[in-house]
Amino acid sequence: xxxxxxxxxxxxxxAQSSPENIGFENGNFQNWKIYAGTIAIxxxxxxxxxxxxxxxxxGRHTIISNKxxxxxxxxxxxxPPSGGNYSVKLGNNVTGAQIDGISYLMTVPAxxxxxxxxxxxxxxxxxxxxxxxxxxxxxxxxxxxxxxxYIPCASFEYVATSSLPGFKKSAEYESxxxxxxxxxxxxxxGYQGKQLLVEFISTDCSRGQHFGYAYIDINNVYGDLITGxxxxxxxxxxxxxxxxxxxxxxxxxxxxxxxxxxxxxxxIKPKPADGSRILLDLVPYTGFGCPSTVSTVIHGxxxxxxxxxxxxxxQDAEIDLLDAKYILNKSEGFTxxxxxxxxxxxxxxxxxxxxxxxxxxxxxxxxxxxESVVPVDISVxxxxxxxTKNPEAVCYSESVDITNSALYMGNLEGISRSYFADEAATxxxxxxxxxxxxxxxxxxxxxxxxxxxxxxxxxxxKDKPVLKVTNPKPVCIPLTVDITSAENFSGSDASFKYSFYxxxxxxxxxxxxxxxxxxxxxxxxxxxxxxxxxxxxxxxVINDLPVLQVKNPEAACYPDQVxxxxxxxxxxxxxxxxYSFFYDAALTNKVTSPKTIAKAGxxxxxxxxxxxxxxxxxxxxxxxxxxxxxxxxxxxxxxxxFIDLTSSEITKGSSVFVKAGYFEDAYLKRPVxxxxxxxKAGxxxxSIQNESGCIAxxxxxxxxxxxxxxxxxxxxxxxxxxNNRLYPFLVSIQKLISFKVYNKWGILVYQSDxxxxxxxxxxxxxxxxxxxxxxxxxxxxxxFGGKFQxxxxxxxxx
Numbered sequence: 148x149x150x151x152x153x154x155x156x157x158x159x160x161x162a163q164s165s166p167e168n169i170g171f172e173n174g175n176f177q178n179w180k181i182y183a184g185t186i187a188i189x190x191x192x193x194x195x196x197x198x199x200x201x202x203x204x205x206g207r208h209t210i211i212s213n214k215x216x217x218x219x220x221x222x223x224x225x226x227p228p229s230g231g232n233y234s235v236k237l238g239n240n241v242t243g244a245q246i247d248g249i250s251y252l253m254t255v256p257a258x259x260x261x262x263x264x265x266x267x268x269x270x271x272x273x274x275x276x277x278x279x280x281x282x283x284x285x286x287x288x289x290x291x292x293x294x295x296x297y298i299p300c301a302s303f304e305y306v307a308t309s310s311l312p313g314f315k316k317s318a319e320y321e322s323x324x325x326x327x328x329x330x331x332x333x334x335x336x337g338y339q340g341k342q343l344l345v346e347f348i349s350t351d352c353s354r355g356q357h358f359g360y361a362y363i364d365i366n367n368v369y370g371d372l373i374t375g376x377x378x379x380x381x382x383x384x385x386x387x388x389x390x391x392x393x394x395x396x397x398x399x400x401x402x403x404x405x406x407x408x409x410x411x412x413x414x415i416k417p418k419p420a421d422g423s424r425i426l427l428d429l430v431p432y433t434g435f436g437c438p439s440t441v442s443t444v445i446h447g448x449x450x451x452x453x454x455x456x457x458x459x460x461x462q463d464a465e466i467d468l469l470d471a472k473y474i475l476n477k478s479e480g481f482t483x484x485x486x487x488x489x490x491x492x493x494x495x496x497x498x499x500x501x502x503x504x505x506x507x508x509x510x511x512x513x514x515x516x517x518e519s520v521v522p523v524d525i526s527v528x529x530x531x532x533x534x535t536k537n538p539e540a541v542c543y544s545e546s547v548d549i550t551n552s553a554l555y556m557g558n559l560e561g562i563s564r565s566y567f568a569d570e571a572a573t574x575x576x577x578x579x580x581x582x583x584x585x586x587x588x589x590x591x592x593x594x595x596x597x598x599x600x601x602x603x604x605x606x607x608x609k610d611k612p613v614l615k616v617t618n619p620k621p622v623c624i625p626l627t628v629d630i631t632s633a634e635n636f637s638g639s640d641a642s643f644k645y646s647f648y649x650x651x652x653x654x655x656x657x658x659x660x661x662x663x664x665x666x667x668x669x670x671x672x673x674x675x676x677x678x679x680x681x682x683x684x685x686x687x688v689i690n691d692l693p694v695l696q697v698k699n700p701e702a703a704c705y706p707d708q709v710x711x712x713x714x715x716x717x718x719x720x721x722x723x724x725x726y727s728f729f730y731d732a733a734l735t736n737k738v739t740s741p742k743t744i745a746k747a748g749x750x751x752x753x754x755x756x757x758x759x760x761x762x763x764x765x766x767x768x769x770x771x772x773x774x775x776x777x778x779x780x781x782x783x784x785x786x787x788x789f790i791d792l793t794s795s796e797i798t799k800g801s802s803v804f805v806k807a808g809y810f811e812d813a814y815l816k817r818p819v820x821x822x823x824x825x826x827k828a829g830x831x832x833x834s835i836q837n838e839s840g841c842i843a844x845x846x847x848x849x850x851x852x853x854x855x856x857x858x859x860x861x862x863x864x865x866x867x868x869x870n871n872r873l874y875p876f877l878v879s880i881q882k883l884i885s886f887k888v889y890n891k892w893g894i895l896v897y898q899s900d901x902x903x904x905x906x907x908x909x910x911x912x913x914x915x916x917x918x919x920x921x922x923x924x925x926x927x928x929x930x931f932g933g934k935f936q937x938x939x940x941x942x943x944x945x
Contacts, residue, residue: 245350247360268361268364270305272359277357285305376443384414393429460528463501486509543609548580614643614682622688629661629662648670668685728752776802792819801835808834873906883899896916
């Protein structure tokens with residue numbers, strides 16, 4: 148449903164914003180409810196039965212957006228000329244006793260005691276030869292929701308009959324009647340704050356063989372119900388028109404003392420004073436509403452047409468000179484015409500094809516005689532005369548602004564520019580004001596009509612000059628460094644001119660860069676022949692001389708050696724020095740083995756730091772004479788005796804010493820527990836120390852012999868392969884005097900004074916002796932010359 152809500156105020160009739168989508172301007176049925184059903188006859192009464200459906204039924208609840216479409220029966224446009232962008236078709240030309248409806252629930256503003264609704268409708272109905280209650284019809288009605296009653300003066304029912312006011316017969320279909328678009332205004336004053344349900348319903352005939360449908364529309368912006376209330380200030384009359392759809396119209400002054408006339412439209416002359424209120428009494432056709440009164444306030448206007456003075460369009464573009472783009476203050480009540488000549492003799496369609504530059508003239512006129520004529524200059528977009536000039540080359544540290552208008556030649560008025568890195572204009576340059584790379588760039592020239600042309604521009608950014616810095620070699624105090632030396636910049640641009648600074652910002656110039664006497668970081672600025680500048684830093688190293696502290700080593704004991712590289716000798720010197728050693732003060736004869744100095748004398752030292760700076764010194768090496776140690780091997784003793792290593796006889800012949808030591812190892816680390824009582828054979832070590840602290844040591848062998856023994860087996864087997872001889876075993880016996888064997892009767896059966904014969908073979912007088920126990924007796928001389936005797940028994944086993 149499409150409704151216009153307007154509010155009658157005491158002083159004037161004001162436009163009021165519509166409830167959301169009440170005019171279908173969203174292009175849908177948002178906020179509307181949709182119904183479908185069938186019609187029937189009960190007791191000769193037309194009974195409408197509908198049910199709400201969740202969505203529009205195709206072909207029965209239709210949103211129309213094409214303003215050029217016309218109804219096939221009535222030939223009128225489906226959207227009224229004074230309507231919005233959409234209308235609704237309710238029903239169709241299909242029979243079947245169908246009912247289609249829509250409804251909108253709205254609330255009358257509580258602060259509006261005077262309130263009116265206006266809608267536009269168009270109806271197409273078949274007019275069969277039926278009873279009135281069986282005919283197709285269109286119903287428009289408003290219900291007071293609180294009372295659940297339809298408002299009599301706001302509810303209408305258009306039943307198909309040729310006698311309906313305003314209805315015509317279709318030229319093509321004799322049985323069809325139609326009514327072109329008509330407004331209906333409903334006075335709802337007194338319903339402020341109440342909810343009203345607005346309904347529209349179209350029905351077929353109840354017999355199901357004839358159709359009926361309707362169109363409904365509303366504009367989304369509403370003005371006064373009375374039009375023509377504005378007039379040209381220079382006019383002598385004012386023409387007013389009331390809303391359509393009423394039987395009679397009567398016009399009065401605000402106090403009703405003046406009756407200006409009757410009819411839907413009147414011309415009041417002379418015109419009432421500006422600001423006068425005019426009343427209009429509206430009387431509807433019988434059965435189609437209630438009488439009401441509306442009003443308007445008239446006022447004069449001075450209207451000056453404002454247009455877009457100039458525009459640039461594409462070649463052969465078609466433009467609408469009556470579009471809002473060109474008419475900037477288009478107003479209702481005015482008509483606008485376009486002419487191609489200044490004399491306004493050649494009227495043309497507002498849609499024109501532009502093939503060349505031309506001036507057009509737009510004339511605005513309202514029905515009160517207000518008139519204004521303004522020229523519009525239309526130019527064809529022609530970028531052929533727009534060229535670029537390449538910017539001057541810049542240094543690597545600079546950039547080029549390709550948006551600079553000075554780089555463009557030709558008329559750029561009305562032309563916009565966009566900037567790209569490729570000719571296809573797909574890669575947008577994000578910062579065209581700061582181009583810092585050499586290359587060809589592209590500019591798209593466009594006007595408001597979308598015409599475009601791509602031109603190019605060449606940007607040259609000079610390469611960064613090559614500045615290579617080799618830091619000068621470190622020097623030692625008190626030498627200075629020349630940082631201007633050409634060797635410091637080998638490989639750099641040959642055209643450079645150099646200047647030298649103390650700071651990175653290159654603000655403090657060095658006064659004497661040829662003689663830098665302080666270490667640190669300095670800076671060079673180099674400008675080549677093209678004027679491009681580059682800078683870098685130079686590191687100057689001036690090393691301090693090292694500090695050398697030398698402590699002479701203690702006198703060594705000859706033939707020991709002295710290590711003159713020992714760090715202990717240089718405690719207090721600068722850390723991490725590199726030392727080298729020489730025999731001469733001129734440092735020409737290098738010591739090849741400074742860790743093993745074996746000769747007393749003065750040696751010379753060169754101590755050098757990491758910076759190559761060095762200092763010299765000398766070190767004195769002295770040797771003391773070592774004592775002479777003479778050792779005499781002590782006599783051996785048996786293992787039941789002891790040897791005294793401290794005996795003076797052992798060191799007899801040695802030089803005088805003040806201290807002696809006795810050790811088990813050559814390193815003199817394990818002292819002998821009691822050197823006066825040694826009873827273990829082996830090598831021992833004796834050291835002596837003289838008054839100079841020099842020590843001499845030497846090994847000495849100690850012999851501890853086992854006690855003398857003569858051992859004879861307790862049994863032997865003379866007839867076996869093993870142990871077949873009986874002979875004595877000698878321990879610490881240097882000579883055997885005799886070995887004798889006796890049988891059990893005391894008869895000597897064997898004797899010998901040596902072991903050369905291999906011992907007794909068990910025979911006596913060539914006869915093998917029987918198995919029995921024999922006695923033996925042995926005598927010999929021990930290691931030290933003493934006589935030793937031993938005896939025992941043995942068994943002869945056959």
